[in-house]
Amino acid sequence: MSDSNEKPRNDLYEERVSQAKVVRKIVFFCVIGFILIGTILLTSGYFYIKNALGPMNEENPQEVEVTIPIGSSASQIGTILEEEGLVRNGALFRYFVRYNNESGFQAGDYVLSTAMTMDEMIAALKDGRVIQEAExxxxxxxxxxxxxxxxxxxxxxxxxxxxxxxxxxxxxxxxxxxxxxxxxxxxxxxxxxxxxxxxxxxxxxxxxxxxxxxxxxxxxxxxxxxxxxxxPFLAEVEDGEYTLHNILTLASIIEREAQHSEDRYLISGVLYNRLEQGMRLQVDPTVSYALGEHRYMTTYNDLEVDSPYNTYLYPGIPIGPIASPGSDSIRAAFQPEETDYVYFYARYNGEVIYNETYEGHNQTHQMYRDEWIEAESEE
Incomplete structure (x- = not known):
């Protein structure tokens, strides 16, 4: 009986060993395949970008007259250059400009060559020999x-x-x-x-x-x-918790609350703290926007306006921006300052006072609320 049992066990063991060898071979060849594909993609990408950044036609160069209108963005300039046959890809021109932090392009008329690299093209576009007059x-x-x-x-x-x-x-x-x-x-x-x-x-x-x-x-x-x-922040948005629409909404709130750059980053930190702690944002400019009226002060009745913009009534980030934020407020919304504050109070003179507790915040509010009452009465 022992001999008959031993033989099936040996067969089973050998079968499993054989299967393991097959699996290892499959894994090995898959890894090799992925490495080869990755190498091919990286090599192809490298040569594509190298080619795209190089001259369009160095052997038989042609001169092309180009007009860059006033107020053109890097994207618009890239489109113009691509349409004129001076670069292979207008979008790549824009990303190249962003990556190298290039700026200072001048509106004007240029004579560019198909023998120019993208670097040479960018340098030429900063010259602006013929500046157009804005109407x-x-x-x-x-x-x-x-x-x-x-x-x-x-x-x-x-x-x-x-x-x-x-x-x-x-x-x-x-x-x-x-x-x-x-x-x-x-x-x-x-x-x-x-x-x-x-x-x-x-x-x-x-x-x-x-x-x-x-x-x-x-x-x-x-x-x-x-x-x-x-x-420049789109990659952060893809990996983050909030959409770009959410962040622009926070930037608009920051813009309406702060007058000074340093306050924008700190207020941003406070707003993110409140969101993380599940607190309502409770910012007055959202109530004014919900009401459709510019106001110095909000009353208790105002706080009850049923609107998805009202951050006293609804939790989280409002449904959309409440104003147009500038560069500083947009950067602050993406790069909040780390802080323990969860309350802030903006005085009429532009000073912002921060607190970690509601008691402290309420004292600040009682101390300075008359400033806004007086300002409203003088309107």
């Missing part, structure tokens, strides 16, 4: 509501506020922008959003060659500036 110049300050920005556009062009707002609320147009801009998603079309592009029109000075450019050209120029601001 329209206007500035959008930080922290404005979209309605106010529409007013500035109307004041400086022949377009009416109603015409500007009609374009800004055109769902079909917004959907087309979502397909064109990586920073825009369907979040801007959520039910309850007041204006889809609120917070996405970058506050800055704008120069246009025409005295009355089309409304869409103005909007897209402003969107280009916002995209250039957020582009």
């Amino acid at each position: 329209l110049v206007f500035t959008v300050p930080e922290g404005l509501w979209l309605e106010d920005i529409a007013g500035i556009i109307a004041e400086n062009t022949e377009h009416s506020v109603e015409e500007v707002m009609e374009v800004l609320n055109d769902r079909e147009y917004i959907e087309s922008l979502i397909h064109r801009y990586a920073m825009l998603t369907d979040e801007v079309l959520q039910e309850g959003i007041r204006y889809p592009l609120e917070g996405y029109l970058f506050p800055a000075r704008y120069d246009f060659l025409e005295d009355n450019p089309p409304i869409k050209e103005i909007i897209e120029t402003m969107l280009d500036r916002t995209e250039a601001e957020v582009d």
Whole structure:
């Protein structure tokens, strides 16, 4: 009996050993295959980028006249160069510019060559020998509501506020922008959003060659500036807890609450602390936006307004931005200062006072609330 039992056991052992050898061979060849594929992809990528950064035609160079309009972004310049046959990939030009932190491109007329590398092209584009005169110049300050920005556009062009707002609320147009801009998603079309592009029109000075450019050209120029601001942070968004829409919403709150750069980063830290601890943000500018009225102070009745923008009534980050944040506020929203504070109070004079406890915060509030009452009465 022992001999008959031993033989099946030996057969089973040998079968398992054989299977293990087969598995090891499969794993070995899979690893080798992955290594080969990875090597091929890396090598191909290297030569593709090297080729893309090099001259388009060094052996039989041709000179090409190029016009760079005033206010052109790196993305727009890349598109122009690609269309003129001076670079292989306009998007790669933009990423190359971002990676090397290049800036200072000048509007003007250039004669560029297909024998130039991308580095040489960038150097030439900083010369700006023939600067074009701007026919329209206007500035959008930080922290404005979209309605106010529409007013500035109307004041400086022949377009009416109603015409500007009609374009800004055109769902079909917004959907087309979502397909064109990586920073825009369907979040801007959520039910309850007041204006889809609120917070996405970058506050800055704008120069246009025409005295009355089309409304869409103005909007897209402003969107280009916002995209250039957020582009360096997109990788962080992909790995983070919050969407870009969420972060721009926080940036808009920071913009409305802080007057000084150092406060923006600290207020950002406070907002993130409140979110992490499950506390409501409870910031007054969101209530003003929910009401649709600019206010110095919010009353207890105001805090009850039923709106997804009201951070006293609803937890978490509001449904969307409440203003257009500037560069500093956007960076602060991405790079909050580490702090133990969970409360802050903005005084009328711009000073911000921080506290770790509600008791301390309430004392601060009682001490300085009359400043806002007096300011409101003088309006």
